[in-house]
Amino acid sequence: xxxxxxxxxxxxxxxxxxxxxxxxxxxxxxxxxxxxxxxxxxxxxxxxxxxxxxxxxxxxxxxxxxxxxxxxxxxxxxxxxxxxxxxxxxxxxxxxxxxxxxxxxxxxxxxxxxxxxxxxxxxxxxxxxxxxxxxxxxxxxxxxxxxxxxxxxxxxxxxxxxxxxxxxxxxxxxx
Numbered sequence: 001x002x003x004x005x006x007x008x009x010x011x012x013x014x015x016x017x018x019x020x021x022x023x024x025x026x027x028x029x030x031x032x033x034x035x036x037x038x039x040x041x042x043x044x045x046x047x048x049x050x051x052x053x054x055x056x057x058x059x060x061x062x063x064x065x066x067x068x069x070x071x072x073x074x075x076x077x078x079x080x081x082x083x084x085x086x087x088x089x090x091x092x093x094x095x096x097x098x099x100x101x102x103x104x105x106x107x108x109x110x111x112x113x114x115x116x117x118x119x120x121x122x123x124x125x126x127x128x129x130x131x132x133x134x135x136x137x138x139x140x141x142x143x144x145x146x147x148x149x150x151x152x153x154x155x156x157x158x159x160x161x162x163x164x165x166x167x168x169x170x171x172x173x174x175x
Contacts, residue, residue, distance in 0.1 A: 011086050011097045016105060018092065027158050029087040032129035032150040039079040046071030087132075087146045089159055091166065094134070096143055106143035110163050112136040118156050132156075 017023045049068035053061055077100070085098040095107040114137055120130040130152030133145055149155055 009080070009083060011084050011103070013086060013088055013097060016088075016095065016097065017090065021092070023090050023092045025088060025090055026162050027089040027155060029089070029146075029149055029155060031082045031085055032127070032148040034127055034129060035082045035148045036079055039075040039082070042078070043072050043075035046075060087149065089155070089162060091162055094143065094159065096146065108134060108136055108143045110166055113159075113163065116156070116159065118152050120152060124152075 013025065013028055017025070046068045049064045049071065053064040053068060056064055081098075081100055084100055084103075085096070087096045088094065093107055093109045094113070095105060097103060097105050113134060115135040117133040117135075118130050119133065124130050129148050129150050131145065131147045132149055132152070132155075134143055136143075
């Protein structure tokens with residue numbers, strides 16, 4: 001049972017690292033807490049239907065119970081999916097691991113990052129999250145939009161530092 005819990009709650013980022021090449025994690029980004037709000041609201045509606053079940057007639061009690069179980073199960077599934085969505089910055093690349101039962105891994109070497117945009121909508125500025133958009137030398141990529149990143153300014157600087165330290169961009173020359 002511990003294996004199942006670990007499989008559903010931890011994406012095991014370490015197994016995706018190129019340790020023999022000296023790759024280390026600079027930052028592991030979980031989704032901002034704001035993504036869990038819809039799941040909490042859905043679960044609250046499910047609990048309300050569970051409350052209705054307690055006071056329903058015996059002939060109709062199955063319906064609110066079934067609805068409560070479906071809503072709570074769906075909310076749990078959404079929350080676990082958000083928990084398993086990780087964006088990782090290493091000294092060599094950025095990658096994203098996501099998925100509960102089927103996992104996907106999208107990778108972009110630091111040298112391929114042509115441009116990175118950080119968008120902070122008004123509610124994101126208030127709550128402390130933003131969205132990253134990566135442009136790369138490749139036309140089609142699996143790692144383009146990373147949404148709901150907490151502390152986006154710090155994460156942007158971390159990526160810029162890693163790119164600068166890796167020597168992929170030369171020092172600025174001022175004429």
